[in-house]
Amino acid sequence: MSGHDTPATESVSHAALEAAAEWFALLRSAPADSDLRAQWQQWLEDDNAHREAWHYVEAVGRRFQALQGTTGPHTTASTLDRVRGRRVSRRQALGSLAGLIGTGMVAWASWRHTPLPGLVANWQADYRSAVGEIRQVRLDDGSRLWLNTASAVNTAFSPSLRRLRLVTGEILVETAGDPGRPFMVDTDHGSLRALGTRFTVRGNQDATQLVVFEGAVAIRPDGTAGETVVHAGEQARFNRDGLLSRGTADATHDAWSRGVILARDTPLDELVAELARYQRGHLGVDPDVAGLRVVGGYPAQDTERSLAMLADVLPITIHRPLPWWTTIKAANDSPP
Structure with missing residues (x-):
């Protein structure tokens, strides 16, 4: 499960995704450890599902790091606003935006997982909101x-x-x-x-x-x-x-307009799917706890607070091996 910025993962198991995220974190912490890299390589070759999961985690990591390394989405946004303000043609807009490639535009478009024409359409819209904004x-x-x-x-x-x-x-x-x-x-x-x-x-x-x-x-x-x-x-x-x-x-479906996601005996995975829309990165739920029922109101624009509220009332723990990878697990689970 993921927010706006990550590709679909329906074909990859939760266990494979979690293992891939753990391997990613381990390799980042010890990049020169040849034995560790050999073990990771063996894990990668053991199953095609492992390779699919690794490609997904790697793609999310690239997007996150690319976004952090650019001049920032606000710089890109201002350029896009200028394009929109001139009301130029679609071809002219694409041409203007192409000039941003050298300053991180491709990285940012990749992060948002939106084809460039779709990105242009969004930013040329009369009214728009950012990820996490209402x-x-x-x-x-x-x-x-x-x-x-x-x-x-x-x-x-x-x-x-x-x-x-x-x-x-x-x-x-x-x-x-x-x-x-x-x-x-x-x-x-x-x-x-x-x-x-x-x-x-x-x-x-x-x-x-x-x-x-x-x-x-x-x-x-x-x-x-x-x-x-x-x-x-x-x-x-x-x-x-x-x-x-x-x-x-x-x-209660319109509660989001007041900044609240209401749960009324809602399965945990459904609530988390809604919360994921308001953040970047991966937000997943272990199948063992996905069916837990949830009641209450949760702040849509403060995912950290919502997750803490859930951890207070449910037998779950929040596991975060990477800054952009969050998983909700059973409280008695340990990381793989």
Whole structure:
């Protein structure tokens, strides 16, 4: 399990990942120890899963070190802001950003695990939030918009239509009344038409999730002609081909807009998956404790505090062999 900046690890076992992280830490602490390197080499050759796990850990480590070694994301961000401010074409923007390659731009893009065109789109967005940031915006029509961690949105308001485009991440929208101008939200999978409402929209590669708290929202997937109206207290998930699921909404789902992740008899691994969105690096859960049930409110923007709170009430321990590698284990476990 990881935050925004790490590739998927579904094919690699938790045990292999943890062993790889431990080997990485050992080799960093004793780089000249030839016997240790020979043992690591043997471990690496024993199983293809070990090699996959090692490549993953090595990739995360490279990204972390590259980010620390650059002039910093804020320098890169200011350059990207200048590109956005000029409203240049996509080709011009890519050309301008290419000039950053020699000063760490490639390292930073690799750290964020975002292809350069996607990175440009995010930074050219009208409103955006950084990893770990929750941002509130009042739109021109009086509507309110919250951006969750690592999110980006474009706006296109005209005398006849109000339209948002979710570029990445998750938003909470509270629409202002304006009967003459429909309020629309576009995603990669379709469009949403607000019917006087408060709702969240979360996008990922496979689907869009809608949760409605007040009013109603009409969903129109890109590949279909009809609309499906989702009412207050309901949630739905859809892709371009249609509705994937629909059910009762979790009334606390918008708590992130107040900086809180609420757990109500939630499996530990699900809660940690949410916390991982607010930090860089790897945050994993040992399968032995993944099913522990959790109750309470946890600060979204303070992962360290959230982990400490969990360790206070659950039989777990927080294991961190590397600054960017954190694992939640059973309290009686010892490092491999």
